[in-house]
Amino acid sequence: MSDAKKAACLQGKGVTKVFGFGDKKTVAVDHVDFDFREGEIISIVGESGSGKTTLSKMLLGLISVSEGEVLFQGSPRDIRGGRKKKEYWKNIQAIFQDPFSSYNMFNKIDSVLLDCINMRGGKNLPYEEKFKMMSEACSFVNLEFKELTNKYPFELSGGQMQRLMIARIFLLKPKILLADEPTSMIDACSRSTILDMLLKLRDEINMTVIFITHDIGLAYYISDQVYIMEHGKFVEHGPAEDCIIHPKAEYTKRLINDVPKIYEEWDLSTV
Amino acid sequence: MKNTLRNIFHSPKFVIGFIIFFGLLAFTLIYPFFVAADPLDMVGQGNFFKPGTYVSVQDTVDAKYYTLNIQAKSSNLGDHIEEKDKQDMRDWLLNYGEVSQEELDAADDNALVVLWLEHYDEKAKQKGLLASKKKAYVRLNKEIVKLASDADLIIAVENEDGELEESKSVDSKQYVNTKDIANQRKLVLGTDNFGRDVLTELVQATKVSLKIGLIAGTVATLIGLMLGLLSGYIGGLFDNIIIFITNLFTVIPSFVLLILITYSVGQNARGVTLIAAVIGLTSWTWTCRSVRSQVISLRNRDHVNLSKLSGHSMIRIVLTDILPYVASYVVMAFILQISSGILAEAQLSMLGLGPSTTSTATLGQMMNWATMYSAHLNGSWWAYFPVVLVITLIAFSLNLMNTGLDQVFNPQLRD
Numbered sequence: 001m002s003d004a005k006k007a008a009c010l011q012g013k014g015v016t017k018v019f020g021f022g023d024k025k026t027v028a029v030d031h032v033d034f035d036f037r038e039g040e041i042i043s044i045v046g047e048s049g050s051g052k053t054t055l056s057k058m059l060l061g062l063i064s065v066s067e068g069e070v071l072f073q074g075s076p077r078d079i080r081g082g083r084k085k086k087e088y089w090k091n092i093q094a095i096f097q098d099p100f101s102s103y104n105m106f107n108k109i110d111s112v113l114l115d116c117i118n119m120r121g122g123k124n125l126p127y128e129e130k131f132k133m134m135s136e137a138c139s140f141v142n143l144e145f146k147e148l149t150n151k152y153p154f155e156l157s158g159g160q161m162q163r164l165m166i167a168r169i170f171l172l173k174p175k176i177l178l179a180d181e182p183t184s185m186i187d188a189c190s191r192s193t194i195l196d197m198l199l200k201l202r203d204e205i206n207m208t209v210i211f212i213t214h215d216i217g218l219a220y221y222i223s224d225q226v227y228i229m230e231h232g233k234f235v236e237h238g239p240a241e242d243c244i245i246h247p248k249a250e251y252t253k254r255l256i257n258d259v260p261k262i263y264e265e266w267d268l269s270t271v
Numbered sequence: 272m273k274n275t276l277r278n279i280f281h282s283p284k285f286v287i288g289f290i291i292f293f294g295l296l297a298f299t300l301i302y303p304f305f306v307a308a309d310p311l312d313m314v315g316q317g318n319f320f321k322p323g324t325y326v327s328v329q330d331t332v333d334a335k336y337y338t339l340n341i342q343a344k345s346s347n348l349g350d351h352i353e354e355k356d357k358q359d360m361r362d363w364l365l366n367y368g369e370v371s372q373e374e375l376d377a378a379d380d381n382a383l384v385v386l387w388l389e390h391y392d393e394k395a396k397q398k399g400l401l402a403s404k405k406k407a408y409v410r411l412n413k414e415i416v417k418l419a420s421d422a423d424l425i426i427a428v429e430n431e432d433g434e435l436e437e438s439k440s441v442d443s444k445q446y447v448n449t450k451d452i453a454n455q456r457k458l459v460l461g462t463d464n465f466g467r468d469v470l471t472e473l474v475q476a477t478k479v480s481l482k483i484g485l486i487a488g489t490v491a492t493l494i495g496l497m498l499g500l501l502s503g504y505i506g507g508l509f510d511n512i513i514i515f516i517t518n519l520f521t522v523i524p525s526f527v528l529l530i531l532i533t534y535s536v537g538q539n540a541r542g543v544t545l546i547a548a549v550i551g552l553t554s555w556t557w558t559c560r561s562v563r564s565q566v567i568s569l570r571n572r573d574h575v576n577l578s579k580l581s582g583h584s585m586i587r588i589v590l591t592d593i594l595p596y597v598a599s600y601v602v603m604a605f606i607l608q609i610s611s612g613i614l615a616e617a618q619l620s621m622l623g624l625g626p627s628t629t630s631t632a633t634l635g636q637m638m639n640w641a642t643m644y645s646a647h648l649n650g651s652w653w654a655y656f657p658v659v660l661v662i663t664l665i666a667f668s669l670n671l672m673n674t675g676l677d678q679v680f681n682p683q684l685r686d
Contacts, residue, residue: 062576086582093580096573104574106595115581 006037007073009208010059010092010176014068017054028054030232031068036225038175041202041209043219043240045255046229052212053097055229056180059210060094061085073175090119093174097181099161103153109164110149113137116171137167141197159190166197169207176208177201183218195222216252217259220244228252278679285675291668295661299478308468310475310632314456315466318644319651322461327454332426334452336445351418352380356411360387363408367397384419387412461653463637464644469653476632477661480613483547483626483633484665487612490551492605495558500589500597502559503566510563517559525553529615533624543626543633550615551608558604565597599680603673610669617662634662 017029029051036042046052057063059070061079070077072091079085096102103112113134117123122130131145138145141163153161162182169177179198183191199222201207213219219226219240226243228236228251236249247253279285308314352360360383364370368390378386393409400408424442427435449455460469502513532549533541569575570593578592613634619625620635621642641647641655 057576060576060580062579082584089580089582094576096576098573102573102577104578104592104595107591115583119582 006039008035008071009038009073010034010036010210011071011074012059012068013071015055015058015065015070016067017051017058017063018066028232029058032229032232032234034227034234034237036176036208036210038208039202039206040224041198041211041222042225042227043211043213043223044227044229045213045216045219047214047255050229051232052214052229053180056094056178056210056212059176060092060178061088089174090172091174092176092178093169093172094178094180095162095165095169095182098185099158099165100154100185102165103161105152105154107153108149109151109153109156110134112164112168113171116168119172133171134167137170138164140170140200141167142193143167158186159193162186162190162194163197166194166201169201170205173205174207176210178210178212180212181214182211184214191218198222215259216244216255228255275679279676282675282679284671284678288668288671288673288675291664292672295477295664295668296481299474299481302471302474306471306474308471310471311467311630313466314458314468315462317466318462318464319646319649319654320458320462320466322459322653324449324455324457326449326452330452330454331447332439332441334447336441336447338444339446340444352384352415357383359408359411360415363397364390367395367400384415387415388419460657461651463654464640464646469637469657472632472637473634473657473661476634476637476658477665479543479626479631480616480634480662481609481665483543483550483616484609484613486544486547487550487554487615488605488608490548491555491608491612492558492601494551495555495604496562496597496601498555499559499562500566500593503563504570504585504589504593506567506570513559514563517556517563520553520556521560525556526615526618528553529619530622530624533619538627541625541627543631546616546619546626547612550612550619554608554611554615558601558608561604562597562601565600566593569593569596599676603676603680606669606673606676610666610673613662613665634658 012032012034014031014033015029016027016031019026019028032055044052044055054063058065061077072088077088079088103109114130117125117130117133122133125133134149135145138148143160143163148156148160148164156164162185165182177198182198183194186194195218198209198211202209211219211222223240226237226240227234228243228249230249230251235251236243236247243252244256247256280289357380361375364386365372365375368386370386370390374386375383391408391412393405393412397405397408424440425437426439426441428438430436456468458468458470460473463469463472498513498517502510529549532553533546536545536549575588575592578588583591616625616633617635617638620633621639623639625633625636625639637658638655641651641658644654646652646654
């Protein structure tokens with residue numbers, strides 16, 4: 001599985017985001033280059049404040065890029081104007097960190113899934129058809145749609161909400177999924193389920209998953225490629241085995257040391 | 272939604288405010304079914320008649336009489352004799368009537384009259400009394416006898432020849448049942464300076480003032496909400512322009528602006544709706560500012576991002592993903608705007624800049640009239656006190672409802 005065989009999916013050249021100006025200038029993402037290939041799970045690992053979420057929002061097109069350019073499928077992406085953005089968002093979707101704030105608490109769960117069907121052009125399908133699609137999506141994430149229909153988001157548990165987010169992705173079938181710390185607000189048991197589902201998405205739909213996390217252990221477990229980010233810059237990147245088993249950068253070593261180990265003495269001196 | 276409503280109606284503050292407010296509202300709505308009179312009809316031909324039941328004197332004479340043995344005359348005899356005459360009577364009885372000082376001291380007005388009738392004799396020896404004084408006593412005696420007597424009053428009517436003819440006599444033991452009197456009117460709060468029934472006027476004025484508050488509140492809330500939502504969500508240059516205009520309106524004292532606008536509009540053009548709209552147009556700024564700041568914090572939430580990613584249009588995002596989250600605040604702001612609208616109208620009308628006065632009364636105008644005709648100086652409390660009470664109750668109940676809602680929506684404030 002060499003890189004050359006896989007088609008380019010999302011590339012960046014000197015992508016930069018600057019907030020504010022003058023004395024209050026903050027460089028959140030500082031000239032990063034990346035090359036994400038189709039059908040891979042790419043982890044972006046870094047501590048909080050390193051610019052992971054800003055980068056993900058830029059990739060999503062929710063905030064503008066200050067400098068540099070993002071290439072989508074080999075050509076510069078053009079998302080000026082609502083219609084083009086809508087087209088772009090058919091190809092790239094996201095799961096957010098906090099499932100509790102990801103839902104509009106005034107809308108029923110059905111509306112979230114129905115929106116996805118509408119977005120895929122299924123607006124005029126009969127309800128039975130839509131129901132079948134929603135049930136299928138829910139069973140993909142081990143949920144029972146019949147139990148969820150007509151419920152409000154706050155009636156679900158965090159794990160259920162996050163799984164429903166993945167069901168939404170399953171319905172939309174985008175080329176790229178940006179998962180912004182999807183497991184950080186969820187208990188450890190649900191965590192592996194969610195990760196398994198992300199793997200399933202890659203294997204079944206050939207989806208590119210960009211997995212953003214602060215937990216290098218998780219990154220190792222799931223990724224094909226790892227990008228280590230520090231203060232808005234990528235300090236190291238490469239296949240997961242290379243990066244994590246044989247780290248070169250100081251920062252990566254520190255991150256690896258921060259992971260608690262069950263059968264070993266934990267060196268807290270660097271924490 | 273259902274839960275929120277239940278919570279709201281479990282807040283005692285809200286419930287009390289709600290009861291007061293809707294009690295007032297219901298009273299203003301139901302009252303016209305019982306009293307159909309025109310509120311601006313001038314009932315009294317004079318200023319500030321006291322509260323009470325008014326019956327027609329003529330109807331009293333014509334009504335059916337019942338003879339009852341109630342000592343009505345003697346019970347108030349003393350009121351009809353002047354203090355000076357009472358002293359004269361005491362002097363005469365002591366000096367010439369052989370009545371002891373103790374007996375006189377113990378006697379009240381009625382007993383004094385009884386003593387007088389028993390002991391006075393115009394032929395008794397009255398040593399040392401001037402002839403003129405003696406004659407004065409004779410005249411006084413006649414008056415007292417007339418007062419105390421049960422003599423009939425004669426009602427005479429002019430006949431065809433222009434002569435007076437006795438038609439009826441009324442004696443002091445005759446009474447009229449108030450139910451038999453055709454024309455009577457209960458003026459619970461008396462009349463105002465124009466001779467209008469204050470209660471009927473007050474009910475209408477409350478209705479008009481509530482209408483003004485409602486229109487002003489709606490206008491202010493709608494403008495503030497719309498500008499706040501748009502400037503908060505769109506941001507950038509648009510936000511800067513809107514916030515500049517808002518700041519401009521905030522620094523200009525809105526009441527001065529209100530006075531200038533209403534004055535320049537002119538007396539004839541000033542209708543209720545116009546005044547309400549003007550009040551609304553000068554008081555939207557705080558709603559706009561606070562809605563904007565809430566929207567700014569909301570627009571970066573994940574559910575808004577998710578909605579964007581689902582390809583929703585801006586209008587849909589604002590209406591479905593942002594508006595419901597600020598709705599509770601907007602409802603509270605709306606309630607406060609109603610209250611401040613009513614108060615602003617009262618202030619304007621007190622200055623004589625209220626709606627044109629020919630067809631409607633408002634709470635502020637009633638106070639203005641009461642002040643101009645110095646009701647507060649001549650003790651006509653009924654002309655202004657009920658108005659003040661109603662304004663206070665409205666503002667109090669609305670603020671109470673607002674505080675109650677605040678406690679439901681912001682649970683940290685709950686004690």
